[in-house]
Amino acid sequence: MTIDVDEEKCIGCGKCKEICPKGGYIWKVDDVAHVIGLEFCHACTLCVMKCPTDAIIFLRRPGDYEKYYGQKD
Numbered sequence: 436m437t438i439d440v441d442e443e444k445c446i447g448c449g450k451c452k453e454i455c456p457k458g459g460y461i462w463k464v465d466d467v468a469h470v471i472g473l474e475f476c477h478a479c480t481l482c483v484m485k486c487p488t489d490a491i492i493f494l495r496r497p498g499d500y501e502k503y504y505g506q507k508d
């Protein structure tokens with residue numbers, strides 16, 4: 436499992452960190468959001484649902500990115 440943030444879409448609003456039960460451990464938000472503590476994530480996907488710009492890409496399994504978004508360049 437991994438979480439990516441699309442930096443083109445992220446507006447740095449901090450809602451992902453606010454809603455996350457472990458926000459202080461998992462998220463760092465400046466101009467854009469960064470995942471700094473993925474090991475604390477329990478995959479509730481609240482952050483994904485709360486993000487106003489759909490910037491959070493939540494991938495449950497290796498290979499999901501290619502499956503849903505096409506090949507990375």
Ligand code: SF4
Nearest residue numbers: 445446448449451486
């Ligand atoms: S909620 Fe979405 S737009 Fe806001 S800081 Fe988090 S990733 Fe960026």
Ligand code: SF4
Nearest residue numbers: 455476477479480482
């Ligand atoms: S999936 Fe849940 S625990 Fe994981 S970063 Fe998002 S809100 Fe936090």
